[in-house]
Amino acid sequence: MPELPEVETTRRGIQPHVTGQRVVGVVVRESRLRWPVPPELDAWLARQLITTVERRAKYLLLRCQSGTLILHLGMSGSLRIMQPPIADPARHDHVDILFGNGNCLRYTDPRRFGSLHWTPAGRGHPLLDTLGPEPFDPGLTxxxxxxxxxxxxxxxxxxxxxxxxxxxxxxxxxxxxxxxxxxxxxxxxxxxxxxxxxxxxxxxxxxxxxxxxxxxxxxxxxxxxxxxxxxxxxxxxxxxxxxxxxxxxxxxxxxxxxxxxxxxxxxxxxx
DNA sequence: CAACGGACCTGCCTGC
DNA sequence: TGCAGGCAGGTCCGTT
CATH class of the missing domain: 1.10.8.50 (Helicase, Ruva Protein; domain 3)
Known part of the structure; x- marks a missing residue:
C-alpha cells in the first residue's frame, strides 16, 4: 500500500489531530512487527507532548519533547484517528496511542512489515542516517x-x-x-x-x-x-x-x- | 562496492 | 464450493 504519497497523505491526515496532544497511554497488542516493538515504548512515550509530525522518506516522525517516534507502514500498514467512543480493536489493530483529549491513534498492519522505533532527541537513527535525498529536495538534480x-x-x-x-x-x-x-x-x-x-x-x-x-x-x-x-x-x-x-x-x-x-x-x- | 535472492507476513484473487 | 498457488504498495540482510 504505502508509497511516499500515501505516507504523506497519512501525515497530513493525522497531523492536526496529534500536534499539541499529550500521550496518556500506549497499548501494544502485537509487538512482532518487522522489528519487535521495543518493550520500553510505553515508558518512552508516556506523558510526551507531540510537537510536530514530519515525514522522511516513507517514515513518519512524531516529534516529542524528549525524542521521536519513528513509524513505518511497510506494505500494508495504516494509521487512523479514532474518536470516543473508541471502537474495540479489530484483528491487526496492533498499537494504540492514547491522547489527553480522548482520541486514539490506531496502527493497523495485516502483513506486519511495518515498524515502530524511538530515538532520543538530538540523535539520528540507523534506519534514517543512510537515506538519500528527498525527491522534492531542491538540491537534488x-x-x-x-x-x-x-x-x-x-x-x-x-x-x-x-x-x-x-x-x-x-x-x-x-x-x-x-x-x-x-x-x-x-x-x-x-x-x-x-x-x-x-x-x-x-x-x-x-x-x-x-x-x-x-x-x-x-x-x-x-x-x-x-x-x-x-x-x-x-x-x-x-x-x-x-x-x-x-x-x-x-x-x-x-x-x-x-x-x-x-x-x-x-x-x-x-x- | 554493486547486484541479486531470500526473508519477513497475511489476504485476496485466479484457476483447477 | 474448496483449495492450492501465486501475487501484492517495502526494504533489510547475507551472499556472490
Missing part, C-alpha cells in the same frame, strides 16, 4: 542522478527505487515516472543520458505530487487517517494496465519483472 548512475549495470528502475540514491520512489511510481520520461525500465542505469535523468527527475516529482494531490493511490486497501481511500489509481497510466492501450501512442502496455517486482511499460514510446 538530474546531474546528481546521472553522476551516481555511471558504471551501474542494474536497471534504471531499480536505481531510482534505491533509497540510497533518492527516497520515496516505490514500485507503482517508478513505472509511472519512467513512462512519463519515456525511458524503458530495463535500461541499465549507467546508459541513461544526462538529459534523460533531468527529465526523469521532473517526472518523478510530477507523478508523486499528482498522487499526493489525489490523496494517494488505493489499489486494494489503502485508507487515509480518516478511513478514506485515495483516488490516484484512476490516474495511473501504465501500472497494472498490461494489455491495455498506451495512453500516449496506443501500443499495448507490457508487463515484465525487474528485481522480482512487477514492471509496466510501453515498448513503443519508452526506449
Amino acid at each position: 538530474g546531474e546528481q542522478l546521472y553522476r551516481l548512475s555511471r558504471g551501474r549495470k542494474a536497471a534504471v528502475k531499480s536505481f531510482i527505487m534505491d533509497a540510497h540514491i533518492v527516497v520515496g520512489v516505490g514500485n507503482i511510481y517508478a513505472s509511472e515516472a519512467l513512462f512519463l520520461a519515456g525511458i524503458r525500465p530495463q535500461r541499465a542505469a549507467g546508459r541513461v543520458s544526462l538529459a534523460r535523468y533531468r527529465r526523469l527527475l521532473i517526472a518523478i516529482r510530477q507523478v508523486l505530487q499528482a498522487a499526493i494531490d489525489a490523496g494517494g493511490t488505493t489499489l486494494r486497501d489503502f485508507v487515509d487517517a480518516g478511513g478514506q481511500p485515495g483516488y490516484f489509481s484512476q490516474q495511473l497510466r501504465v501500472y497494472g494496465r498490461a494489455g491495455h492501450a498506451c495512453p500516449r501512442c496506443g501500443a499495448v502496455v507490457r508487463q515484465s519483472v525487474i528485481a522480482q517486482r512487477a514492471t509496466y511499460f510501453c515498448s513503443s514510446c519508452q526506449r
